[in-house]
């Protein structure tokens with residue numbers, strides 16, 4: 001109950017609960033020095049050149065941003081070696097995923113996704129009155145593409161594939177996706193959500209190079225939020241057939257890729273070498289965390305993102321709470337497991353020690 005006649009699908013949505021922050025955990029448990037490794041953020045600030053570009057752009061925020069983000073789009077197209085009309089920018093890649101739903105999903109249309117996966121998908125599908133069809137992950141936590149293909153039916157408009165998948169961390173190769181594409185009708189959009197691409201094995205292939213030209217119904221989404229350390233600014237991009245980009249552009253909320261987000265993303269593309277150093281250090285830490293956990297007998301899938309997935313099932317809530325009481329905030333998925341973001345060496349050590357203590 002409340003004022004106004006809210007749409008039933010909105011009324012039924014859970015209120016957005018941001019992941020618990022370190023400060024909140026400190027207040028709740030009467031502790032200090034809590035760390036948050038719950039949102040897959042980059043623990044490192046962006047390179048100085050990127051920060052400087054953002055600061056310089058701040059002087060111009062009395063103006064609206066360039067709605068079409070022409071400079072960023074041109075730079076992305078040149079870098080990715082695709083035509084400019086194959087690239088859209090959005091308010092984070094979440095913005096683009098929402099645009100896909102707004103542009104393509106009508107009431108009753110189905111969107112198929114392996115599950116568990118990114119928690120924003122059900123929300124975007126609900127908001128457009130679509131129906132989410134979830135396909136359970138395989139026993140080994142990987143995406144069962146045969147089962148996903150089998151779930152595509154006459155009402156399916158789109159398939160969402162997060163690779164690496166959040167929260168399980170496993171990734172698909174472009175060869176696997178290409179094999180899947182052959183089984184999917186060409187009027188069904190297949191969204192390849194690569195929010196964590198920069199942390200995954202390059203041998204898995206590049207969906208932009210290997211899939212977009214070959215299958216016009218593939219939409220690749222990527223983000224500056226994770227590897228590039230710009231989560232707070234909100235910029236992401238999509239690569240797809242120009243006809244899809246045209247529709248996505250129509251439903252981009254005006255100026256939502258703001259001036260600072262554009263400046264930061266442009267500067268990040270000029271600082272790729274420095275960003276790679278940070279990514280490499282996170283990959284080295286990921287290897288260290290994986291080895292340490294496995295050495296103590298913990299079993300979990302090989303991570304391809306900047307996080308590890310510990311499928312501890314029924315112990316999830318208890319372990320997450322025990323960690324939190326000791327100042328280590330991770331992301332629990334009740335009854336399934338915890339997702340732990342790879343961070344600085346000191347924070348990773350803190351997690352490893354505390355996890356050993358509580359399990």
Ligand SMILES: *Cc1c(COP(=O)(O)O)cnc(C)c1O
Nearest residue numbers: 092093094118166195223225236
């Ligand atoms: C973090 C994440 C995104 C998008 O993040 P943005 O900050 O909106 O770019 C998209 N997909 C998955 C699977 C994610 O984990």
